[in-house]
Amino acid sequence: MNGSGTRQTASGLLPLDTTEDVRAGRAGVAVLPIGSFEQHGAFLPLVTDTVIACAIAREVAAAYPVHHLPPITISCSHEHAAWPGTVSISAATLNAVVRDIADSLRRSGIGALVLVNGHGGNYVLRNVVQESAGSGTRMALFPGSADWDAARNRAGVQTRSHSDMHAGEVETSILLHAHPELVRPGYETSDCTADDRKHLLTLGMHAYTESGVIGRPSMASAVKGKELLAGLVDSFGEYLSLLAPET
Numbered sequence: 322m323n324g325s326g327t328r329q330t331a332s333g334l335l336p337l338d339t340t341e342d343v344r345a346g347r348a349g350v351a352v353l354p355i356g357s358f359e360q361h362g363a364f365l366p367l368v369t370d371t372v373i374a375c376a377i378a379r380e381v382a383a384a385y386p387v388h389h390l391p392p393i394t395i396s397c398s399h400e401h402a403a404w405p406g407t408v409s410i411s412a413a414t415l416n417a418v419v420r421d422i423a424d425s426l427r428r429s430g431i432g433a434l435v436l437v438n439g440h441g442g443n444y445v446l447r448n449v450v451q452e453s454a455g456s457g458t459r460m461a462l463f464p465g466s467a468d469w470d471a472a473r474n475r476a477g478v479q480t481r482s483h484s485d486m487h488a489g490e491v492e493t494s495i496l497l498h499a500h501p502e503l504v505r506p507g508y509e510t511s512d513c514t515a516d517d518r519k520h521l522l523t524l525g526m527h528a529y530t531e532s533g534v535i536g537r538p539s540m541a542s543a544v545k546g547k548e549l550l551a552g553l554v555d556s557f558g559e560y561l562s563l564l565a566p567e568t
């Protein structure tokens with residue numbers, strides 16, 4: 322049942338498999354968490370998106386036979402550059418890193434890769450997956466918007482997805498469930514609504530929020546976080562069937 326061959330994946334953020342675990346698991350599909358290092362208001366850490374991508378990946382690896390990779394922890398956060406601590410790499414670099422990882426996996430006999438993305442600003446990943454068709458490595462980008470919608474419904478998330486953009490109900494809920502020790506006081510009183518963000522890419526986040534939050538973290542709960550992850554794990558099954566129909 323557990324493709325990583327160990328229950329250790331359910332406890333930490335990083336996969337702890339040995340080469341023998343991977344040999345025994347014989348997984349044909351790899352999962353690569355992709356996070357970011359960007360501001361998430363005053364109450365969530367810069368690594369929030371990485372923690373979320375890793376939490377999704379470890380739950381997926383505990384439920385399905387996949388090769389669980391460690392995360393990419395810095396990505397495309399240029400819209401958050403106005404806040405201290407945020408670090409980015411270019412879209413071209415992220416594209417190259419992901420393609421290199423896919424090539425390496427293919428040389429070791431793994432021909433399918435799911436990008437588990439925790440940061441909405443990584444637009445380039447859509448192009449990476451788009452361009453992978455016919456390249457010899459089958460790819461998918463997970464979770465898709467329909468997967469998030471299903472998980473949000475299951476968890477009873479109240480904020481609309483457009484309003485719940487950053488450090489809001491969903492992200493805070495997942496951390497409250499998966500790593501509550503990372504959530505600092507203040508999320509209960511940090512709501513910020515900014516539904517009109519027409520020029521976000523041009524102006525950056527700071528044009529629309531002073532605190533860095535866009536959403537309603539006061540609505541977050543650990544129970545919602547647990548159900549969000551459970552919903553996403555359910556949705557992953559379809560991706561596995563798509564990429565590895567023989568499993």
Ligand SMILES: [Zn+2]
Pocket residue numbers: 361369370439440487488492
């Ligand atoms: Zn985030």
